[in-house]
Amino acid sequence: MTTFADLQLKQAYHKPEDDIARAFYLPCMAAAITYDRAVGYFSSAIYALAWPSLRAFVDSGGKIRLICSPVLTSDDVSAMAEGYAARDDEAQGRLLREEFNRLLATPGTVKPAKVLASLVALNVVDICVAWVGDIAGGKPRRLFHDKLGIFEDTSGNAVAFKGSMNETWPGLALDGNLESVDVFLSWAGEREQARVADEQSYFVRLWKNQFPGVTTVPLPAVARDALVAASDPEHWRELVDEICVEIRAAAGWSPEAKPNGRVPRPHQIAALDAWKSRGRRGIFEHATGSGKTFTALCAIKDSFSKGEVVVVLVPSDLLLRQWATELRATFGSLGLRLLVCGGGHSDWKKDGRLRSWTRSGSGAPRLVLATIQTASSPDFVQACRGGSHLFVVADEVHRLGAPEARMFLEVDTGARLGLSATPIRSGDPIGTAAIFDYFEGVVPPPFTLTDAIKAGTLTPYSYNIQRVRLEADEQQDWNGLTNEIRKIVARSMSMKGADADVESRLKMLLIRRARIIKSAKQKPPAAVSIVKSAYKRGQHWIVYCDDQVQLAAVRDALRSAGCTDIFEYHSAMTGDPRRTLDLFEAQGGIVVSIRCLDEGVDIPAVSHALILASSKNPREFIQRRGRVLRKSSMKSVSHVYDVLVTPLFDPDVPPALAILEGELARAIEFGTHAINPGCITDLHRLAIDHGIDWTKIIDVGTEDDDDNKEFHD
Structure with a gap:
């Protein structure tokens, strides 16, 4: 059997110069008999397995010990601070079980999760859970997030490594498991031998719950039971083969021929x-x-x-x-x-x-x-x-x-x-x-x-609604236009149809009334109220406005309220639009924009969207939401704020009802997929109060190709 001494191992490996998986990780796994790994989060445990070498490792009697941390919510941390959940194995087990179930429900991780479960059931993999802090005193400080690995072979040689790990789907790729590692060899002189011994001692003390400031416990029974229930000990090898085929298929489709290219x-x-x-x-x-x-x-x-x-x-x-x-x-x-x-x-x-x-x-x-x-x-x-x-x-x-x-x-x-x-x-x-x-x-x-x-390609989001009314003069204009619309509708019905002039007149009136909603005077003050209560310096916000007039009003109102880091982004702006976005992305702030941010602009750091623009085209608000849900290391949850204008009107007039339907369609679509779906309960009640069947308005809307005016050829 190959031993570590037969391998040509370097002191350090760095992507993209080194194919770390092929040159280091996989050969060591194939030659090892034990593998100790501290992987950070529990979900990353599935990426700690070297897939192409795993079958040979297990067939040789290999054993793996993993130390990881559960993902804790703010409520979990609060409970730990009070000294309760940290001492409750069942509570910790439930957290890990839920996290494992999420892995099973995600297409990109279901097979690796089943392999991990099978190896746990076969006693090939043993897992301990760790976190950093004085739990007994009820003061947890942070999650355990070390990244250490130690291989040992049949000759007693050991290889220790420390470095970063790409804990995403590309981390399964042959060239993607590790981004950069420093390597230490037990047979390469006294200094290296001492370093390996230190890392071995460190891992053992962690494993036995003997390291100061770190609490380590065996995988709670409720979590282990969930893994065993999902395992497939007889077919895990076939799953590994399928994973390897998928990795190769991903590499085959990759547009980048260079080593370590995206897959x-x-x-x-x-x-x-x-x-x-x-x-x-x-x-x-x-x-x-x-x-x-x-x-x-x-x-x-x-x-x-x-x-x-x-x-x-x-x-x-x-x-x-x-x-x-x-x-x-x-x-x-x-x-x-x-x-x-x-x-x-x-x-x-x-x-x-x-x-x-x-x-x-x-x-x-x-x-x-x-x-x-x-x-x-x-x-x-x-x-x-x-x-x-x-x-x-x-x-x-x-x-x-x-x-x-x-x-x-x-x-x-x-x-x-x-x-x-x-x-x-x-x-x-x-x-x-x-x-x-x-x-x-x-x-x-x-x-x-x-x-x-x-699948983890977009961030979850919260949805927050602020309803505003029309001011008295706006409501008066609204009522006047509604009366004119009612007369035209009644006249056309009595004539059993309308001629082209009547249809043109009706369309013009509907547009004029829609503009009252779009330019409602209470929108800028609502924007200021939301920003003042939620905005923190360094965050990345986008405020979507309907037109230049509203944009200027919002910009000026925010500046008057003391907000200094305001950016404009629209087709008529002066200066370099790309430079504006680059500056915004680098330092944070608030971008006040019109439609030109709707399609294809990639600013992953954006964490908050404030929607003032009214639109009856579902595509527009879906794209606006997408801008704020892009993945970024700077955020774990995104936030969408929506200002909803609800004028007073006679529900017996269908054209008037259509205005509210368009607004509700957007809000219900947003709220349905949010992490706080209860936010749209009031909207359901609003729909009922106005005789609207909200279940039938999700797809309400019209295509508006006039927004091409924001895109110049």
Whole structure:
């Protein structure tokens, strides 16, 4: 059997220069007979197993001891501070059991969790739970979060290592288990021998609950029982084989050829495999923030390997720049030839360049990146050389359903991929049908907001509602417009229909009344009240406004209230928009914005969203919520604040009711998926009071392509 002395081990390993798993972790696991590991959180225990070497390790009689910490809520910490839950094994066991059940319910961790459970049932893995603090005195200070590993082989040699560990799905990848480690060898001189002995002694003292300031207890029975109940001792080897196959599949789809490159998550692999089985056509209906862009990059890398020419369509100048940066960084090593169209780039029109770029042929990979506005122009459509050699990717694919954008759908291509959290166009069945016909529908299953939160790709969030009324003069204007609307509706009903002039008049009145809601005077004071009560310096907030007037009012009101770290972000702003976002991301503050933050802008640090903008398009508020739910090490929970305007009106007038329905649709959608779903109880009551069946208004809304005014080609 191979021993550690047979291995060529370095003093330290660092990604990306070193393939740490292949060069260090896996060979040591294969040669070891015992493995002691302190892994931090309990959930990270599943990542401490070296999957390709695990079967040989167990077959050789190997044993693993793991020390980890449970994830504690604020209530748990309070209970520990009072000296109760820390002494209650059953309470601790329930925490760990719930955490394990979450692992079992998450697609990316269910198989590793079952393997861990099986090895616990087989007594291959023994687990202790630790936390730091004087528990007996009722003063816990912090969670135990050390990262130490010790391998021993049959010859009595030991290898100790300390370093960081990537406790996410990519941590399962062959090159992803460890990011950086320092290594110490028991046979490499007295100093190294002494260091290994110190680490061994440290681990043993932790394990036996003999280290000062750290409390270590065996895995509570209620948690161990849950693991044993979920175990499959007869088939764990097959699960390991499946995990290894999935790891290799992820590496196969990866768009990055470099060592330690990013790999897709399980939901992305499943979507790509399903799309491929459908003839490489379809729409990924994936929640905002779930990695649609990276999934598309995986498909683009596959397309390049087939010698195809790729056309990527985006809805805005900002996304054009963002995609260009991502494409160059990902495929620059392949010699990517990139032709940018729109956003001030007009070279594609010269000398038949676009026609030449989209021809079939070999050579360096070619990609056309264009705004949807440019790509749907007659010049672009006529110059684009169609055929099966073209692969089209449409980001925010719902935009292609707008009447002026559908011209691009005349371009003949081979593979087609659409990306959108909400591909169905509200109130526009014709536009939706055009998109679905061209891309051949949604690739099942959709990856929903609930899926994304459960899988850990988005953060959970709380939802907070502040209702405001119209002021007296606004309510008077509202009532006056409502009376006019009532008269027109009654007249058209008596005439058994309305002519075009009457319909135009009615639409104008409805728009004027909707503006009263959008520009309600109480919105800026409500924003100030929320910010003053909740904002802390260094946080990252976005305030969504309806228009420039409201933005200015909110900005000035916040500054008058003493808020100095205010940023503006909109199409008419002066200065460099990207620099503004960079400064905001670096130092925190409050961004007061209009629609241009809705699609594709990635600021993971944003932790709070305050919504003043009224919208009857579900897509807009879904995208706004997605901006604040992106994962970041700077937050564990996001917060959404919503100012809801509820005017007084006669519920017997249907057009008046529609205003409230639109507001309730947004609020109920937000509240349903929040960690505090009780926040919408009052909304249910409000709906009942006004005779609204709230169960039927979730999808209420209309597509508003006028918001393209925020995106200039």
